[in-house]
Amino acid sequence: MTGTKITVGKVKTVFRTAEPDVVLIQYEDRVTAGNGKKELWVENKGVICCQISKILFEILESRGIKTHYLSMPTCRTMACKEVKIIPIEVVVRNVAAGSIVRQTTLEEGKIINWPLVEFYLKDDEKDDPLLTEDRIKLMGYGDDIKALQYHAREINGILKTVFLNMDLTLVDFKLEFGYDADKNLLLADELSPDGMRLWKDGKSFDKDLFRKEEGSIVEAYQYILSKLKEIL
Numbered sequence: 001m002t003g004t005k006i007t008v009g010k011v012k013t014v015f016r017t018a019e020p021d022v023v024l025i026q027y028e029d030r031v032t033a034g035n036g037k038k039e040l041w042v043e044n045k046g047v048i049c050c051q052i053s054k055i056l057f058e059i060l061e062s063r064g065i066k067t068h069y070l071s072m073p074t075c076r077t078m079a080c081k082e083v084k085i086i087p088i089e090v091v092v093r094n095v096a097a098g099s100i101v102r103q104t105t106l107e108e109g110k111i112i113n114w115p116l117v118e119f120y121l122k123d124d125e126k127d128d129p130l131l132t133e134d135r136i137k138l139m140g141y142g143d144d145i146k147a148l149q150y151h152a153r154e155i156n157g158i159l160k161t162v163f164l165n166m167d168l169t170l171v172d173f174k175l176e177f178g179y180d181a182d183k184n185l186l187l188a189d190e191l192s193p194d195g196m197r198l199w200k201d202g203k204s205f206d207k208d209l210f211r212k213e214e215g216s217i218v219e220a221y222q223y224i225l226s227k228l229k230e231i232l
Contacts, residue, residue, distance in 0.1 A: 010039075010124075011046070011194060017079070021181050022070065025078045027053075031194070033211045040210065047076045048221045049192035054078065055228045056159070056191040063158050065151070067187040068178065083178030083188050086141060089120040089128060090148050092156045093172040097197055103130075117152045119145075122176070147185055148177060155187065163198060166227040168205060171197035193221050 004016040006023060010032045015024040027046035032039045050072065057069035068080040093100060096110040100118075119131040133145055152175055163170045173196035176189035189195075193206040204212075205220040 011049075012190065021082045023080055023082045024073070025080055025190075027076045027078075027190070031207065031210050031217060033207065038211070042218055045218055045221065048218065048225055049190065049194055050076045050078060052192045052221065052225050052228060053190045055225075055232065056162070057187075059162060060155060060158060060187065060191075065155060065158070065187060066184060068180070080188070081180045081186065083180050083186055085122070085176055085178040085188060086144060086148075087122040087139075088131065088136065088141060088144075088148070088177075089122050090152045090175040090177065091118045091120060091172060092116070092152050092175065093118065094156070094160065095169065095171040095197075095199075097171050115153055115156050117149045119148070144177075144185075151175075151177070151185070151187065159191075162228075162231070165231050166224070167200055168224070168227075169199045171199055173197070193217070193224060198224070 006014040006016055008014075011028050011030050013026045013028060015026065017024055027050040029041050029043055029046045030039060031042050031045055054069070054072045057067045061067055061069065068083050070079040070081060072078050093112055093116040095112060096106040097108050100106055100116075101108045119133075119136060120128045121131055122128065131139075133142075136142060136145055155175065156170070156173075159173070160170045173191075175187060177185055178188040180186055196206050197208060198205040204214065205224060207217060209215040209217045209220055
């Protein structure tokens with residue numbers, strides 16, 4: 001690690017390393033909502049999210065999903081392949097919740113039998129608007145649509161089963177993808193309750209606890225981490 005910061009995000013900082021095409025991603029103890037409009041520093045949150053992401057990336061890799069994850073040199077940092085992120089957030093929905101309830105006639109809790117895959121512009125200043133396929137094509141990413149949809153549903157099938165074994169319902173989650181130096185499409189960013197909705201017996205085990213001020217995210221995240229370690 002050279003200590004050179006490449007990017008400073010809302011909850012992660014990316015550092016250059018001495019190794020070509022490898023970066024270190026440091027998970028911070030910050031939690032945000034509303035594209036950073038609401039924030040809080042929560043001790044150990046970054047450590048827990050890093051460990052959850054590590055386990056989920058390793059599970060996906062074992063099932064043939066290509067990711068940017070390489071190793072976890074410290075409890076809050078990941079060594080990852082450097083990728084050029086596609087500026088599109090891919091959201092998979094198994095149950096209606098959040099924005100889809102606010103923006104449609106769907107009631108919260110409605111089961112979506114065929115997982116819905118949606119695309120959003122990755123741009124906080126524009127409030128991450130929903131994208132149509134035609135808009136994505138005009139942006140120059142039309143050739144990526146089918147691959148993103150396919151991989152998103154494939155990942156969804158694996159993660160749903162993982163969380164089902166923990167008695168948790170995977171309501172929805174966000175994915176990001178990018179291309180490495182060899183033009184391989186890789187799953188990137190993180191996989192943690194920061195970017196998911198997870199329900200158990202009518203209670204949230206995700207960032208909605210912070211959004212709605214309904215409980216401790218650290219306790220919920222630690223529960224998920226302990227259950228993941230158990231099933232492994």
